[in-house]
Amino acid sequence: MTEESKPADLVFTGGRVHTVDARDRIAEAVAVHAGKITRVGTDGEILPLVGKGTRIVRLQGRSLVPGINDSHLHGVWLGLMWPGLLMDQLAGTGGHTHDAPARLEGAEQRRRAILRTADLLASFGVTSYTEPGLGPGEDEGASGCFGSAALRDYADLAAEGLLKARVTALMLFGELDGPSSAAAFEEGLRDFKPPADVPGRFRVAGVKIFADGIPPMRTAWTDRPYDDGTHGSLLIDGGSDAEREAALRAMIGAAHAAGHQIGVHATGDRTTRVVADAFAAALAGNARDARHYIIHGDLLSPQTLTLLASAGIGLNTQAGIPVATEPMLAAALGEDALRDAWPTRDALDAGVRLCLSSDAPVLTPDWRAGLAAAVTRRGLDGAVRGEAQRLAVTEALRAYTITPAWQDGADGWKGSVEPGKAADLCVLDGDLLDVEPEALPSLPVAMTVLGGETVYES
Structure with a gap:
């Protein structure tokens, strides 16, 4: 079984994922295993990676950005x-x-x-x-x-x-x-x-x-x-x-x-x-x-x-x-x-x-x-x-x-939400593109993940 197909430790579903990849693509869900992002895509593509020990974070329309x-x-x-x-x-x-x-x-x-x-x-x-x-x-x-x-x-x-x-x-x-x-x-x-x-x-x-x-x-x-x-x-x-x-x-x-x-x-x-x-x-x-x-x-x-x-x-x-x-x-x-x-x-x-x-x-x-x-x-x-x-x-x-x-010389392994990169992530209670720019400072941070470990949760 490859790392990419192993049951996830952590899954985010039902949100707006700003991948910040080369094309600035928006996804819906993310899977994390052993501190790394293993899959990014739709809920349907991510849910098969949910196992008995997987923590599921239901974003419910909230957004996720790279740490x-x-x-x-x-x-x-x-x-x-x-x-x-x-x-x-x-x-x-x-x-x-x-x-x-x-x-x-x-x-x-x-x-x-x-x-x-x-x-x-x-x-x-x-x-x-x-x-x-x-x-x-x-x-x-x-x-x-x-x-x-x-x-x-x-x-x-x-x-x-x-x-x-x-x-x-x-x-x-x-x-x-x-x-x-x-x-x-x-x-x-x-x-x-x-x-x-x-x-x-x-x-x-x-x-x-x-x-x-x-x-x-x-x-x-x-x-x-x-x-x-x-x-x-x-x-x-x-x-x-x-x-x-x-x-x-x-x-x-x-x-x-x-x-x-x-x-x-x-x-x-x-x-x-x-x-x-x-x-x-x-x-x-x-x-x-x-x-x-x-x-x-x-x-x-x-x-x-x-x-x-x-x-x-x-x-x-x-x-x-x-x-x-x-x-x-x-x-x-x-x-x-x-x-x-x-x-x-x-x-x-x-x-x-x-x-x-x-x-x-x-x-x-x-x-x-x-x-x-x-x-x-x-x-x-x-x-x-x-x-x-x-x-x-x-x-x-x-x-x-x-x-x-x-x-940092680290763009090959961090800085965007892509498979194989470090699971450094930030969850926002809302979306950067849905609020007036002046209101961005009031958009709450709900969760911070470093290498797959939650280091802050509101």
């Missing part, structure tokens, strides 16, 4: 801050509302923060996330959330079977949102030994580089001058723009040569252009399936988007950022800058692999809010920011599922 993959989320920091969010604090509308320490001290507090995040994300239907930047560059950091010890905590929790999501991590050899040097970066590449992977649950995939700041703070490196006449600069050590750019290119080249995936925080149009070119040059000199990507990408020219697409470089951005900060960007750089600001529609049309993420706790980790922002581009004040960059619901869902799986 959500938040491809840029600070899990330790979120566990410290939640329900406080950085964007709320900056806007003066929220902050810490639970008894959290000012700094995480020791493995016990870090583990507690990670497990707090695990429970929260499971309740949102998130089954995978990327922790973007943990390492020795932050071992003395103010919050205690980003040091290299957190990598070991993740590995230990994964080995103990306590994580409720699959976690991918990037190493950090400079300061979070701060300076770094090529010398320290190359030393980290050479000397730092991350913990071993825990197959299917935790993996250190590569490195993160902070190339510049952000446009509203006038710290992104831009072609256009800010209102004060400056252009910002790279965060890499150097005595001039040319020296800093050369150092950044050297860091990207060294990490690529060492076999790492690279995610670069790059927001200014000058920075995104240089990073895209450096990625392309590294790939041309040493072709491999690297899956490098730009993080945030606030300002991206059409020429840069074309280069990203042709070189197979991803873009990981947050739809909630433009709806919250576009007026600040316009004040800093002028209305003209908005033509190249957060170009999600243009990126997809150019052929760029687009991931949507939360950057939590900067924004809420609730992907439904991010999906609504991508589809409506409407802020809390009701204003629409960058209407031409809106995505369709199905496009935004792909950017939270199968494309992040590509970023």
Whole structure:
């Protein structure tokens, strides 16, 4: 008897299954055995797999989507801050509302923060996330959330079977949102030994580089001058723009040569252009399936988007950022800058692999809010920011599922509802296509399944 024909452990019937396969097909039912999806189709095709020990979940018209993959989320920091969010604090509308320490001290507090995040994300239907930047560059950091010890905590929790999501991590050899040097970066590449992977649950995939700041703070490196006449600069050590750019290119080249995936925080149009070119040059000199990507990408020219697409470089951005900060960007750089600001529609049309993420706790980790922002581009004040960059619901869902799986190098075994893939699933009390886009955040999550095991049920 083949795996595909064995009695199912878990069956979903009578629903609307968004497979997110290559054709975005809609199915009715799904069978799961030994942690994997074994059959997807109609109720009639699935019911023969029901055995004595099969749990049947009758969707009764509800919908099922692949487990959500938040491809840029600070899990330790979120566990410290939640329900406080950085964007709320900056806007003066929220902050810490639970008894959290000012700094995480020791493995016990870090583990507690990670497990707090695990429970929260499971309740949102998130089954995978990327922790973007943990390492020795932050071992003395103010919050205690980003040091290299957190990598070991993740590995230990994964080995103990306590994580409720699959976690991918990037190493950090400079300061979070701060300076770094090529010398320290190359030393980290050479000397730092991350913990071993825990197959299917935790993996250190590569490195993160902070190339510049952000446009509203006038710290992104831009072609256009800010209102004060400056252009910002790279965060890499150097005595001039040319020296800093050369150092950044050297860091990207060294990490690529060492076999790492690279995610670069790059927001200014000058920075995104240089990073895209450096990625392309590294790939041309040493072709491999690297899956490098730009993080945030606030300002991206059409020429840069074309280069990203042709070189197979991803873009990981947050739809909630433009709806919250576009007026600040316009004040800093002028209305003209908005033509190249957060170009999600243009990126997809150019052929760029687009991931949507939360950057939590900067924004809420609730992907439904991010999906609504991508589809409506409407802020809390009701204003629409960058209407031409809106995505369709199905496009935004792909950017939270199968494309992040590509970023993880795992699209062959997760990210869509297809036979042979991991049974990472999210059940919604309703359907994404049946509600007004503004109402997407209120669509309840009913159940979250990770590898065939229920990790949340309302």
